[in-house]
Amino acid sequence: MSPKPLRRKTVAMRPWDWSFPSPPVAHREVLSARPTGPTARPPLLMVHGVAHGAWCFEEHWVPTAAERGWPAYAVSLRGHGGSGGARHLRRTLTRDYVHDVLQAITELPEPPVLIGHSLGALVAQLVAERYPLRGLVLLTPAPMHSALGALAAIARDRPTDFLGAVVGRTLSMEPDILFEGLDAATAREYSDRTGTESPFVQWELLLRRRVGPVRCPVLVVGVPGDRLVRPADVRRTAAAYGVEPVWFPGMGHDVMLDTGWDRVLDTVLEFAADLPAWGSAPLR
């Protein structure tokens, strides 16, 4: 299928954002680790996916990136991890997550490289349309062009999970769905740490959103055997930005936790190290 063209047109008119602003949350969890010495690296900000929290990046990526000289941050979206808003999760919308990430960004000392996983990658793309990122990393990204196909696949493979999602239950985060290489105990432990997701946000995944005029470099990471995001969708996402996805065979959906997380992180840091300085975007 030929990829749909980018929506290059700038969107200045956002009347619903002005008239129904996202309600603030009392507390936003941002886990971070900074390199010991001074660093010229831009900050990395990581955004988790469905029912996860900042903890999934805290496990390996945040400390490892910091050891390698990167100021690393991971934010928990409202109602997730250690952030507030759990009580209102049932009426939380994707735009509230966009708000949360923008809020976390404004607390950083400079424009970050934004790393989004799964649903977090969709949020990251919506942020990239509004905010001048240094770079954008999409890990097994939920598709902007609607997850209808992915949902059909879930309906075929796991009909009860599909029906649950239809009535607003959180998609299954069982170990076999998220991981390929981990030992059973660790996989179970991570799976147990996942929480619930907003039903509206899950339903919103079916919407077809057009990709905005993103001016920063983009890296797309996929795993061929992903049980949540279909490789075809990953390819289509990458094509929308005019890039080729980088594939990590043998891994599960949670590339920041599954065996091989270090190789994925290597790729991400390599991409981030190569970015042009903010304020030196090529003239087009």
Add this chain to the structure above:
Amino acid sequence: MTGMAETPSTEPDATTSAPARRRRTAASPAAVPTAVAPTAAGQSPEAAAAPGFVDRGGAWCVVGAGPHGLSALKALLQNGIEADGFERESDVGGNWNFGAENSRVYESTHLISSKPFTQFPDFPMPDSYPDYPSHRQVKEYFGRYADHFGLRDRIRFSHDVIRAAPVDDGHAWDVTSLDLVTGAETTYRYAGLVVANGHNWSPKIPAYPGLETFRGEVLHSADYKGADVLRGKRVLVVGAGNTGCDVAVESAQHAAHTWHSTRRGYYYNPKYALGRPSDQVADRLLALRIPLGIRRALFGATLKATVGDLTRYGLKRPDHKFFETHPIVNQQLVYYVGHGDITPVDDVDHVDETGVVLTDGTRVDVDLLVLCTGYLVRFPFLEPEWLNWRDDHPHLFLQMFTPSYDNLVVSGLIQPDSGQWTLAHWQGVLVARVAEALRVRPAQARALLARSAAEADRRYSAGADYKDSTRHYYEVAHQDYLRALQDAIRALEVSP
């Protein structure tokens, strides 16, 4: 469109715009080391250039580090265009830099527009800020914006731009600045000039007969910083812009008595309506594309249900429809009128030794006159004709672009019926797109800018007919105007 010039006969404001005050000139001791070395912003080998002149090549210049200057500077840099800022003060924030020469906020100032449309869309105000932040929070916000985007290094602080002139047949601009710390004058050459020096700083002072004979105190709101000057006095406040209403309220709280003189009746909008900041409610109606007539009816009904008939309080009946004057957002004025602490009175006819005589013939003896009569637009470092100047104000396409020069842009010459910095952001983006296009796709840029002459008088009022007053020269209906900005930005976008 109605004639934009106020007829001098109908009002005594063949105004004297007070001369731009330059508090600090080259007086500071010469030995003080420069906090910001003149080279701070430039990569050019300035040391090697002739003293007093620096060619900044293809770079652009941004005058002013208020919200409009900051957003333009950021957008230029973000799009890979070298740019330097100039700011007279030692900090960013412009109007919100309380106490600065061009700052017009007073101790109690809070925003009148709530956060969502007021803030920069790519740098929202923190969740911890209230709906209507204080001027201190606003200044802190601009400081964080400047830090986050690394703008401070690109701004020459304590540099007053004293002159700018086109050179090389308009292909470049020579900008001369005075370093207020060292007293050194330097001329820099730029490919383009963005003027963001603010439009709320040069006081508009009505020329009342007899004003010079008044033995009490006369203060323009430009010099009003807090309620101390009001304490225990008989005060007459002139003007019912947002400043006049704020000052009248503060005066009601601190003065012996307050008279509030207005030359027409107004609508006093509440800060909250239907449980939300009222501008958010208004934006809902606009989002639903509710036509002007119905919006007027709804606003009228809301006001009727809350404050009711204003003439009952002794206030004048508005001589115009909703949206025909810049909105007043003040919940307290009517309250204090209702408590008898403010006496609404007619327009001032003339002043004598002990007080004022109003147009209806009554006289009021007062100790202090506070003129909250607004501000006039001034560009002391430019020739007015470069800005298509007629009837005492510029006429610019999108209120930004002059027919005279492609590379001279004004940012901030707007007074929206809402918050301003969403518009500041998009004006900045448009500036950057124009600068970029002028460099790499000049034909495309020219195609847009060619509209400058024909559309210099176009207004963005969403159908309203603004009352003839100097303050409405720059009034815009915010969504109407933003849509026009968006169209212009898109016109410069490359199709994939």
